[in-house]
Amino acid sequence: MHGTQTRQYEDVLQLQTAQQRLDKVLASIRDITRRVGREPHNIRLIGASKAQPAAAIRELAALGIRDFGENFVQEALQKQRALADLDLIWHFIGRIQSNKTRDIAKHFAWVHSVDRIKIAHHLSHHRPADQGPLNICLQVNIQQEPSKAGLSLQSLEEVAQAASALPGIKLRGLMAIPQPSDDLIAQRRPFAKLRMLLEQLNSQGLRLDTLSMGMTTDMDAAILEGATMIRIGTALFGPRRRAPTV
Ligand SMILES: *Cc1c(COP(=O)(O)O)cnc(C)c1O
Secondary structure (H helix, E strand, O other), X not given: OOOOEOOOHHHHHOOOOHHHHHHHHHHHHHHHHHHOOOOHHHOEEEEEOOOOOHHHHHHHHHOXXXXXXXXOHHHHHHHHHHOOOOOOEEEEOOOOOHHHHHHHHHHOOEEEEEXXXXXXXXXXHHOOHHHOOEEEEEEEOOOOOOOOOOEOHHHXXXXXXXXXXXXXXXXXXXXXXXXXXOEHHHHHHHHHHHHHHHHHHHHOOOOOOEXXXXXXXXXXXXXXOOOOEEEEOHHHHOOOOOOOOO
């Protein structure tokens, strides 16, 4: 990466194998963390596997990736069944309908996209006691876009305090999906803001350790601003194989 040039889809789409794609993502993580004095192992790489077949997940799992993020419950459960022989950690990263919270609470280790206190209550209620607390992140509508998922900046503190008091779930941090931009400076701004919000909540007594931010085209900006989890689809899997709406 040079200057403020950002990562583009085109170059990752030319890589042919899962190994090549993974090597490139890992090299970027090493490169960017080195620039800011962070340790690569503090960035948890989550394969965003929506619209990718179970076989593609299996291929990445064989290369050492254990964390996968899915957006649709039915699609995720099918893949989980097909991959039940593997020791994987499943993250729910999609929009949450309240009638799906029972399945989500039962079949995932993490939920990144909690954007209403009602959903936190449902997840808390449905989490089976023998599975330990479900890790959750609150999704923030960081640029206050009219029709975007995520908590408003005004409601964040109240929801965070309330969610952190619920049994069965453990509030770990914040997640955001900023507007696309091909300018590195512009990409960094909303991520810096999310980090600041996390620090604010921690100064108010919470103990949050997770910033879930960064996708294929803005992962560098996210890592520069302190991401602890990046959710990478296209750069790891190549183009999505079918419409992600199972
Ligand atoms: C699809 C998706 C990603 C990954 O997107 P890419 O641009 O393909 O890396 C990350 N996070 C969420 C919430 C997604 O829906």
